[in-house]
Amino acid sequence: MQNDKTFGLVVAGVGGQGAITIAQLVLGAAWMNGLHVLQSEVHGMSQRGGEVSAHILISKNKVTSPTIEKGTGDLLIGLEPLEALRHMVYLKKEAHIITSSSPIINMDSYPEIDKVKRLLSTINGVEMINTDALSKEMRFPQGGTIALLGAASVFLPMGDDIWEKVLSERFKNKGEKVIEKNLRAFMTGKELVKQ
Amino acid sequence: MKKSKLLMGDEALAFAACDAGLKAFYGYPGTPSTEIFESGEKYIEQLNDGRVAEWAANEKVAYEFALGTSYAGYRTVVTMKHVGLNVALDAFVNSAITGVQGGLVVAVADDPSMHSSQNEQDTRILADFAHIPLLEPSTPQEVYDFTLQAFDLSEKLKLPVVIRLVTRLAHSRGEVYTQEKSLSPTSIGIPGEEEKNNWVLIPSIARGRYRELREKLPAIIETASHYNTKIIDGKSKTGVLMAGMGRAYFEQYVSDNKIDPKKYNLLSIGAYPVDIKLLKKFVASCDVIYVFEEDYPYLEDMIIPYCDGKCTVHGRRDGTLNIDGELNVAAVRAVLENKKIEGKVDDDLFAKISDLIGIRPPKLCEGCGHSDAYEAITTALKNIGVEDARIFGDIGCYTLGVQPPHNAINTCVEMGASLPMAFGAAMAGMSPSVGVIGDSTFLHSGMPTLLSAAKSNLNLNLIIMDNAIVGMTGQQIPVAADIAPTLAKAAGFAEDQVHVFIPLPKKTKDNIEKLEKIFKENKPSLIVFKRKCIQAMRRKLYTKMEKAAV
Numbered sequence: 001m002q003n004d005k006t007f008g009l010v011v012a013g014v015g016g017q018g019a020i021t022i023a024q025l026v027l028g029a030a031w032m033n034g035l036h037v038l039q040s041e042v043h044g045m046s047q048r049g050g051e052v053s054a055h056i057l058i059s060k061n062k063v064t065s066p067t068i069e070k071g072t073g074d075l076l077i078g079l080e081p082l083e084a085l086r087h088m089v090y091l092k093k094e095a096h097i098i099t100s101s102s103p104i105i106n107m108d109s110y111p112e113i114d115k116v117k118r119l120l121s122t123i124n125g126v127e128m129i130n131t132d133a134l135s136k137e138m139r140f141p142q143g144g145t146i147a148l149l150g151a152a153s154v155f156l157p158m159g160d161d162i163w164e165k166v167l168s169e170r171f172k173n174k175g176e177k178v179i180e181k182n183l184r185a186f187m188t189g190k191e192l193v194k195q
Numbered sequence: 196m197k198k199s200k201l202l203m204g205d206e207a208l209a210f211a212a213c214d215a216g217l218k219a220f221y222g223y224p225g226t227p228s229t230e231i232f233e234s235g236e237k238y239i240e241q242l243n244d245g246r247v248a249e250w251a252a253n254e255k256v257a258y259e260f261a262l263g264t265s266y267a268g269y270r271t272v273v274t275m276k277h278v279g280l281n282v283a284l285d286a287f288v289n290s291a292i293t294g295v296q297g298g299l300v301v302a303v304a305d306d307p308s309m310h311s312s313q314n315e316q317d318t319r320i321l322a323d324f325a326h327i328p329l330l331e332p333s334t335p336q337e338v339y340d341f342t343l344q345a346f347d348l349s350e351k352l353k354l355p356v357v358i359r360l361v362t363r364l365a366h367s368r369g370e371v372y373t374q375e376k377s378l379s380p381t382s383i384g385i386p387g388e389e390e391k392n393n394w395v396l397i398p399s400i401a402r403g404r405y406r407e408l409r410e411k412l413p414a415i416i417e418t419a420s421h422y423n424t425k426i427i428d429g430k431s432k433t434g435v436l437m438a439g440m441g442r443a444y445f446e447q448y449v450s451d452n453k454i455d456p457k458k459y460n461l462l463s464i465g466a467y468p469v470d471i472k473l474l475k476k477f478v479a480s481c482d483v484i485y486v487f488e489e490d491y492p493y494l495e496d497m498i499i500p501y502c503d504g505k506c507t508v509h510g511r512r513d514g515t516l517n518i519d520g521e522l523n524v525a526a527v528r529a530v531l532e533n534k535k536i537e538g539k540v541d542d543d544l545f546a547k548i549s550d551l552i553g554i555r556p557p558k559l560c561e562g563c564g565h566s567d568a569y570e571a572i573t574t575a576l577k578n579i580g581v582e583d584a585r586i587f588g589d590i591g592c593y594t595l596g597v598q599p600p601h602n603a604i605n606t607c608v609e610m611g612a613s614l615p616m617a618f619g620a621a622m623a624g625m626s627p628s629v630g631v632i633g634d635s636t637f638l639h640s641g642m643p644t645l646l647s648a649a650k651s652n653l654n655l656n657l658i659i660m661d662n663a664i665v666g667m668t669g670q671q672i673p674v675a676a677d678i679a680p681t682l683a684k685a686a687g688f689a690e691d692q693v694h695v696f697i698p699l700p701k702k703t704k705d706n707i708e709k710l711e712k713i714f715k716e717n718k719p720s721l722i723v724f725k726r727k728c729i730q731a732m733r734r735k736l737y738t739k740m741e742k743a744a745v
């Protein structure tokens with residue numbers, strides 16, 4: 001981590017998408033890097049498809065607030081495009097947004113997805129990834145989500161070398177193949193942003 | 196060397212309790228407290244040295260389990276959410292009079308902003324009411340440290356000690372340094388000869404015990420005072436009075452913005468009851484005081500009377516902060532400076548976003564049996580000509596039945612309220628009167644109404660949504676399954692007043708016809724809609740239960 005400012009990450013999605021898993025992976029990575037971390041999550045009754053979000057604060061100094069102040073967050077990972085919009089208020093002007101463009105339509109008033117995408121594309125720093133297509137291509141249902149993390153890793157304040165360890169540890173119970181798939185998905189996402 | 200882990204506030208509490216030599220966890224599930232018990236249960240399995248974790252039918256019973264374990268000389272934790280303490284209040288208040296033997300820690304999670312609750316009551320007030328000391332940590336590390344200390348305090352003061360968490364702490368994950376070893380549970384023995392009668396609260400004994408409790412207050416305040424410190428005794432006349440997460444947000448604000456803390460005269464509160472002398476001294480050294488505390492303006496109300504025109508207090512009472520809802524860094528900043536943060540979303544973008552996002556409310560899982568049960572109930576009522584039917588509801592996943600497309604339930608007050616309210620409405624002439632309750636909520640506090648219902652000749656329909664699991668809080672295994680029909684019959688319901696239906700789409704037509712008939716009868720009936728929870732099935736919990744039963 002370069003400076004001693006607190007880094008704020010928001011992860012937002014819909015119940016069941018894995019937002020909390022992504023948050024915990026980042027948390028673990030920052031912690032292994034010797035940084036101070038605090039993460040909070042809101043998932044009231046999420047197993048029934050409501051919104052889920054997590055805030056993660058990372059710093060060289062002690063962190064005491066588990067939530068990000070509106071207008072100060074550095075990065076947003078959106079697992080769903082409408083949820084990315086919903087949590088945009090937490091970000092500072094120069095913040096980056098890595099979001100899926102694949103909607104989850106489980107609410108009555110879901111707007112036309114093109115409108116959502118159009119609005120997202122007018123916002124500075126937004127990188128949209130078609131996670132549904134990516135997952136299909138990789139034949140790995142969680143692939144798209146892990147790719148988002150890979151893309152976001154470019155903007156996270158931790159060393160590049162930590163992720164292999166973090167992902168391997170997280171999925172070690174699921175066997176070599178699963179670890180392999182996750183690492184590949186992560187790299188795919190990372191490449192998308194670097195290009 | 197201490198070990199460090201990433202733990203949630205809830206987990207930190209459970210780990211500390213085990214490390215302090217806890218024998219037993221008790222509780223009733225309730226967001227955001229549930230994970231205290233659940234992580235404790237897992238840790239116990241790992242330690243494998245004779246500890247236990249047991250969910251109770253309700254918080255009062257859980258509290259009394261803990262009191263019994265304490266009587267046996269062991270350390271114990273009882274967990275619940277803030278409103279659960281209302282259910283346990285009788286035991287809570289009187290346990291201050293009896294006192295405790297083995298250390299008893301009451302872990303209560305408050306829910307400011309009501310992320311998943313019906314109110315935002317403040318546990319500090321109930322602890323004060325019962326003369327029970329309360330510790331209020333502000334980080335996962337403090338949760339761990341305060342919990343370890345709470346057991347010693349409890350045994351020293353011979354009183355229960357409350358650890359108050361709030362949602363943001365209960366569900367926050369951070370680095371926690373823990374003890375190398377977990378003390379194994381050992382008993383300090385049952386109450387001895389001189390203390391034996393302390394536990395028998397007949398008036399002649401209770402009077403003496405109550406006076407002793409009152410006389411103990413200075414010692415309690417003295418103990419609490421170690422957590423309450425004036426951090427900077429500078430020359431500043433601008434005071435900040437902060438507690439729990441209020442302190443966490445203030446500290447983050449100060450450190451992120453490189454503000455010299457000497458700018459303020461700080462008083463930090465971590466334990467209650469608070470020494471009035473300390474508050475008076477603090478007030479006397481300030482011209483103006485800002486108060487940051489979660490939930491009620493509790494400390495704020497304590498200091499206002501001492502200000503006497505010489506000092507102004509800014510907090511929730513004068514509208515500087517909202518009277519309700521949780522704090523955050525933004526709220527602290529808005530109070531202490533005028534600068535507005537300009538983020539990515541300006542007014543124009545905000546309007547565009549607001550236009551699109553709508554709300555994404557939680558819903559019953561796709562294919563959940565509650566949905567089919569509601570369809571049958573509401574259709575049957577309509578078919579027999581009940582206009583504007585009102586159905587008494589309760590707390591669980593099925594509370595979501597208030598939303599479209601179900602539009603089924605009309606009340607949700609507190610745990611167990613549905614059946615007694617249906618009874619009361621039937622007594623007042625509502626016919627048919629219908630109450631809907633989950634199986635776990637029925638066991639929690641719906642059960643007694645069966646007894647009153649059995650004796651009545653009311654058109655009263657007690658409906659149990661039975662999935663043999665505590666669905667909403669993450670699928671805990673309830674204390675009992677499948678007992679309602681037997682209980683009803685034992686209470687006096689005849690065979691033809693007890694019905695078990697399966698809420699599956701292909702059965703809905705049949706269920707409607709049967710309900711129509713039942714709803715027309717002028718006698719009480721028990722109707723059980725029995726089907727498994729999809730989430731619990733996915734997690735193979737029923738198989739686990741069956742295995743455990745063998």
Ligand code: SF4
Nearest residue numbers: 560563592666728729
């Ligand atoms: S968690 Fe279980 S009970 Fe709750 S809505 Fe889902 S299937 Fe129904």
